[in-house]
Amino acid sequence: MSILVSRNHVNRLLCCALFIAATAVAGWAQVPSASPTPNAATPPGPETQNPTAPPATQQPAPQTPPAVPPVAPGVQPVAPGVTTTPQQQSLPLPTPVPEGSITEEPPTPLFPTIEQRPLPPLPNLTRLGVTSDNTIALSLNDAIKRALQNNNDIEVARDDVRFAETQLRSLEGVYDPIFSITPQYDKRITPQTSIFSGATSTGTTSQTVYTLSPTISKAFSYGGGQYQLSFANTKTITNATSSTLNPIYASNLALSFTQPLWRNRSVDSNRHQIRVQKKRLEQSDADFRQRTIDVISQVQSAYWDLAFALRDQQIQLANLNLTRENLRVVEAQISVGVVAPLQRAEVLTEMATRESALLTATQTVSTAENTLKQLLLKDSTSPEWSAQVTPTDTPTVDLNPVDLNGAITEARKNRPDLQRLRIQREINDLDVQFFKNQTKPQFDLQATLATTGLAGARCVPDPAIGKTCPTATPPADLVGGYGQDLNNLFGFSTRNVSVGVAIQIPLRNQTAKANLAGARIQREQLEASMRSQEQVAEVDVRNSAQAVESARLRVVTARTARENAEVQLQGEQRLYAVGRSTTFLLFQRENALANARDQELRAETDYNKARSSLQRATSTTLRVNNVVVDATTP
DSSP, X not given: OOOOOOHHHHHHHHHHHHHXXXXXXXXXXXXXXXXXXXXXXXXXXXOOOOTTSOTTOOOOOOOOOTTOOOOOTTSOOOOTTOOOOHHHHHOOOOOOOOXXXXXXXXXXXXXXXXXXXXXXXXXXXXXXXXXXXXXEEEOHHHHHHHHHHHOHHHHHHHHHHHHHHHHHHHHHGGXXXXXXXXXXXXXXXXXXXXXXXXXXXXXXXXXXXXXXXXXXEEEOSSTTOEEEEEEEEEEEEEOOTTOSEEEEEEEEEEEEEEEESBTBTSXXXXXXXXXXXXXXXXXXXXXXXXXXXXXXXXXXXXHHHHHHHHHHHHHHHHHHHHHHHHHHHHHHHHHTTSSOTHHHHHHHHHHHHHHHHHHHHHHHHHHHHHHHHHHHOSSTTOGGGGSEEEEOOOOOOOOSOOOHHHHHHHHHHHOHHHHHHHHHHHHHHXXXXXXXXXXXXXXXXXXXXXEEEEEEEEOOOBTTTTBOOOSSOOOGGGBSOHHHHHHHHHTTSSEEEEEEEEEEOOSSOHHHHHHHHHHHHHHHHHHHHHHHHHHHHHHHHHHHHHHHHHHHHHHHHHHHHHHHHHHHHHHHHHHHHTTSSOHHHHHHXXXXXXXXXXXXXXXXXXXXXXHHHHHHHHTOHHHHTTOOOOOOOO
């Protein structure tokens, strides 16, 4: 039966054999040669007699065993047959202590005395210009209300609306009734050369006329017509001999009416300007709503930034207090000699880093607070600039996903910028309508109805001035004073009626045609602008919705990271308490937990800011925050 042995097995067997052989040779080389052992060791010198030996018996001289080297002084001799190494042979022996001497204790090592240092004070967190005794607890709704009452940008937008209202009332003033009156006194003395002129003996005639003519006129806001009612009154005193009445009262009551039949009937310049200004007022109202939405969104963002900054400051302060507690423990351990003083430097380095982070967080608080105050306060002299603003609301997170399609629909219906473009398109429709009407011929109906009255006293001769009266007697209904004049006036016995049409046909009318063509070009531009703005609105909504969704997911992951960081820190603290961890690792866990808390807080803050941005993008900010803007458009 054949046995196959591999080369590896052969090598292993040869190595074992060589190892055994080398071990045996080394053992043989260390065994000393045998030598006779003397019965008693005697010092060199003359031979001594063994007291126990018989008399006259000689003892052999003692011999030194072969191969035994001489023993140096102070070195313990090695018994025969015992193998020693050179190191063991050179070890000094303890010096024998004489009997009766006093043995001294070894001296105690001297260590420097280290006292426990006190903890350094906390950094100064006082902010410039802010007093601690003046604190304003502010909710988000209160902040929005203050901004709507005091914000300067909203005040400017509100004044824009008010100015547009005054412009509209100014244009509508063209339809206000106009009353006019022109009292007049006219005295004339005229030389006369004709015998029929009624001159007196002086060759002159004197005539004095008193005139009072009130008039009222008004344009119609519908149809483009206008009317004028005039009432003329005169009193004439003359010395002419040809006048049968003196003084003479004359009155005239006339009503005139003009109505366009084609051009300017449906729309004219005044009505076009008024209609356009009404649309401008709607635009200013949309601009005011947009500005209000922007300010509310800015207030919400600044409010949550301040809430985050204050909570971040608390997190950094808590992290610094952990370092201070570690320093207190390390100082106590150093004072009792458990740890080296070098560990103090490590803790102080970490403390300085965390103090710097705390001071940076304090600066962030000041910046966020000033940003919020700028939105809430009306002027820079308000005493509330020195107050500490403390938000009372905390970030809330709705874990439900965003309805993107519903948000896009809301934006198309509510966004003021889209509403402004729609109003601009309506203004363009008014321009097209007006300029198209101006290309038509003009036919205006004109009508007048008038009545007159006349009365006076009978002529009385005056010989002193040579005045004579005609022999003819005036009609009885004309004799009287101003009352008789009015009686004749409203009797309609004398009247005037006229009706006509004023026709104006433009032969080319290039101005109206060019204005109409320009308005149609502007319509095409507005259509393109409307499509572009709708795309901008949809992109804005999509980005805002994605920001909300991302922030929502970040909140979930940040909460998980914070919970795990708390567990890791607790475990590291337990390991550090039993001496199985280091200060460096403990600091890493503490910083990791502080960062995790910051990340969770930042995610919650970003979620609320993203929600306000989505409300701004969909223009639901006013409805969500229960803000009602009064309609100013008449």
